[in-house]
Amino acid sequence: MELIVNAVMLRAVDYNENDKILTLLTAENGKLTAGIKGVKKAAAKLKFAAQPFCFAEYVLTKRGDKYTVINATECESFYDLRTDIEKFYAASAAVEAADALTYEGDEFREIFYRLVETLSQISVGDERAQLISFLLNALRQSGYAINAENCAHCGAPLDGADRLRFDLNAGSFTCAECGDGAGASRVTYNVIRKAEGKSFDAAFITPDGEKRALRLIREYVSFKLNTAFRSLSEYVRLI
Secondary structure (H helix, E strand, O other), X not given: OEEEEEEEEEEEEEEOOOEEEEEEEXXXXXXXXXXXXXXXXXXXXOHHHHOOOOEEEEEEEEEOOEEEXXXXXXXXXXXXXXXXXXXXXXXXXXXXXXXXOOOOOOOOHHHHHHHHHHHHXXXXXXXXXXXXXXXXXXXXXOOOOOEOOOOOOOOOOOOOOOOEEEEOOOOEEEEOXXXXXXXXXXXXXXXXXXXXXXXXXXXXXXXXXXXXXHHHHHHHHHHHHOOOOHHHHHHHHHO
16 A cells, blocks of 8 residues: 655664664654665665655555655755754754654644744744744644743733743743742743744843743753753754
């Protein structure tokens, strides 16, 4: 049986001498795992299909419960992501998040389409804002939305508060007085609100604020999913 899917290659793991096991995020069938043979050879015809950020139409065969890639047609390689180290790690963080926040057996069309769009935008534009927006959307689609509204405990507005906290367990900002999470800044709060299309104070939208927001998202994802989120850690270190 053949299955044709549009997919972004999320992860490739070496298998045997010349083969790899790919994790694919597809538009039609959610996340799939598929073997691909011979792609470690220098002249392999499908070598591109196992490269980072590859967006392609993959042709799979299924035997039992295992898929194998037998052909692929590249839609976009996002080559520019490989020529800029900051863009590379920003894109890697988006792909790593998509992998961590999806699972096999269900559809994640919104995350798939947003991932393709984000890789394209990072290739040509400001990767910080695009990455923050993608991460927040992927968290929301996966049931881990960050709440950047009023205080999650007392309901008081936070837009004028000097000191805030962020509750990692609840994924919510709170007043410094009634919350028990780690301290958070107004710049982080406003950057996240801007990325989610909510009202924000432009005076607090700064490069440092974007970096702080990415750190908070990294800690939140690491806490919720028990993952190190290495690509985002490296990107934050670079910027």
